[in-house]
Amino acid sequence: MRRGFLIAVLGFVAFVTSFGAHVVAVNLPVYAKQVGVGLTVIGVLIAVYDFAEIFAKPVFGWIADRRGIKTTMLVGIAFFSLASVSYLFVTPQLLILVRFLQGLSAAALSITSATLVAEYFAEDRGKAFGIYNSLKGAGYVLGPIIGGFIVWKSSFATIFLASSAAGALAFLLSLLLPPTTTKTPLDDDFSLKLFAAAFRERTLLRWYVVIVVNMFMIGILLGFLPVYVNSLGYDQLKNGFIVAASTASYLLIQPLAGLLADRFGPTQVTYAGLGVSAIAIVLVPFTTGALLLSVAILGGLGVGTVWTNTDTAVSNLAKEGRLAATLGAAGSFKELGDMLGPLTIGFVSQLLGLKVGFVACGALGLGAIALLAFRRQATR
Numbered sequence: 322m323r324r325g326f327l328i329a330v331l332g333f334v335a336f337v338t339s340f341g342a343h344v345v346a347v348n349l350p351v352y353a354k355q356v357g358v359g360l361t362v363i364g365v366l367i368a369v370y371d372f373a374e375i376f377a378k379p380v381f382g383w384i385a386d387r388r389g390i391k392t393t394m395l396v397g398i399a400f401f402s403l404a405s406v407s408y409l410f411v412t413p414q415l416l417i418l419v420r421f422l423q424g425l426s427a428a429a430l431s432i433t434s435a436t437l438v439a440e441y442f443a444e445d446r447g448k449a450f451g452i453y454n455s456l457k458g459a460g461y462v463l464g465p466i467i468g469g470f471i472v473w474k475s476s477f478a479t480i481f482l483a484s485s486a487a488g489a490l491a492f493l494l495s496l497l498l499p500p501t502t503t504k505t506p507l508d509d510d511f512s513l514k515l516f517a518a519a520f521r522e523r524t525l526l527r528w529y530v531v532i533v534v535n536m537f538m539i540g541i542l543l544g545f546l547p548v549y550v551n552s553l554g555y556d557q558l559k560n561g562f563i564v565a566a567s568t569a570s571y572l573l574i575q576p577l578a579g580l581l582a583d584r585f586g587p588t589q590v591t592y593a594g595l596g597v598s599a600i601a602i603v604l605v606p607f608t609t610g611a612l613l614l615s616v617a618i619l620g621g622l623g624v625g626t627v628w629t630n631t632d633t634a635v636s637n638l639a640k641e642g643r644l645a646a647t648l649g650a651a652g653s654f655k656e657l658g659d660m661l662g663p664l665t666i667g668f669v670s671q672l673l674g675l676k677v678g679f680v681a682c683g684a685l686g687l688g689a690i691a692l693l694a695f696r697r698q699a700t701r
Contacts, residue, residue: 327441328449330494332456334394334434337401337491338427339460341484342370344468345420346544347564350551351477356413360548360675364667366420367544371660373424374431375653381429382436390433390440395495397429402488408481419481430491437498461543461568469561527693528634531591532651533658534689535627538598540662541682542567542620549605549675550613563617570621571628578626587630592690594630598623599686606676 349363385393404422411419435453442449471479546567550560581590601620608616631651662682670678 324442324449327498328438328452329456330491330498331434331438331441332453334398334430334491334495335453335457336460337398337484337487338430339457340464340467340487341401341405341423341427341460343461343464343543343564343568344471344480344484345423347465347468347547347561348472348477348480348557349544350548350560351472351557352413352416355477356416359671360545360678361667361671363548364544364663364665366417367540367663367667368660369417369420370424370427371540371656373421374428375656375660377425377428378432378653378656382432385429385433385436389500390436391495391498391500393429394433394437395492397426397433398488398492398495401426401430402485402492405481405484405488409478423484441499455572458568458572462565462572465547465561465564465568467561469557469559469564472557524638528631528638529651529654530689530693531595531627532631532654533661534595534686534693535598535624535631536655536658537662537665537682538595538602538620538686539571539624539628540659541602541666541679542598542617542624544663545666545670545675545678546605546617546620548670549679552675553609553613563614566614567617567621570618571625574622574625575628578628578630581626587634591627591630591634592694594623594626595686595690596623598627599683599690601683602686603680603683606679 346367349366352366353359353363381393381397401423404419404426407422408416408419438449438453467483468480471483543564547560547564550563551557555563578590578594598620601616601623604616605613605620665685666678666682669681673681
């Protein structure tokens with residue numbers, strides 16, 4: 322079977338996870354108006370998807386190792402499609418349950434599709450993962466655009482049909498994948514023991530904190546930028562394009578960020594990226610129109626810069642024979658930060674208003690950067 326087809330199918334499976342998350346998230350302001358809930362609930366509905374993934378990834382890894390990687394992926398895809406379409410048959414107040422079930426199945430898709438990339442591409446694995454991650458990242462860009470267009474033309478419920486259809490197509494394509502010849506041991510990718518050990522590893526702790534802070538800001542940009550845009554009275558199509566511009570800049574900056582890290586070092590470039598994204602978050606509620614679009618792009622550039630360089634730094638610091646375990650733990654920290662961002666800004670905004678929510682969370686980011694820089698100087 323052609324290698325291009327294999328990576329395209331696996332990339333599309335991963336695309337389903339990111340698309341499923343953001344095709345809904347960008348339209349939650351519409352849902353909130355329909356159901357009559359506040360900003361705190363929007364934050365919870367965004368965070369619950371990530372909350373499910375934090376704990377489900379190691380479980381599905383364990384299952385896939387023993388029951389088969391491809392089989393586990395197919396079951397996960399089918400479950401994702403069913404969970405998505407179930408929204409049409411339940412009361413809208415049960416959206417939190419639908420999102421949790423989507424997150425559980427997305428965890429299965431993420432870990433099994435990535436493992437199959439490693440299984441099928443023993444040679445040129447880095448190149449294969451680069452293509453795979455690019456296809457997965459396309460969901461962050463297309464999700465807001467497609468979701469905004471669907472709601473603009475139809476209804477909020479219709480986006481769950483789109484998610485289910487994407488899952489169904491991924492299932493059919495995945496049936497054509499060849500069976501795996503070996504079993505990949507996933508037990509070492511993540512465990513509670515390794516998670517606790519990360520807090521005792523001084524060289525890695527700083528980078529894990531950076532990951533949490535960066536994902537905290539990504540969660541705010543992708544989750545509550547649509548809320549602010551909606552508050553300006555823009556339709557969902559414009560809302561989707563503004564969020565997509567932010568996510569596109571987040572994806573496109575990453576190759577350049579890697580080059581800058583090679584020249585100036587990952588630490589300096591990472592702190593610059595954190596500073597840019599934190600300032601952008603502070604500025605969001607003071608902008609409209611083209612200036613808002615520019616600030617959204619600026620925020621995407623900042624978080625994208627950090628994403629690339631944290632992966633590089635953690636990989637460089639991983640102990641011999643523990644690369645997968647270290648990156649697995651880093652992935653859990655990513656989900657943690659992605660969950661905390663929407664929860665925090667949703668709670669603060671509910672109490673004090675959306676403008677205060679953005680400013681407070683951006684200030685938290687700047688404070689975390691200052692603390693990290695101070696501790697780095699103190700340990701020299």
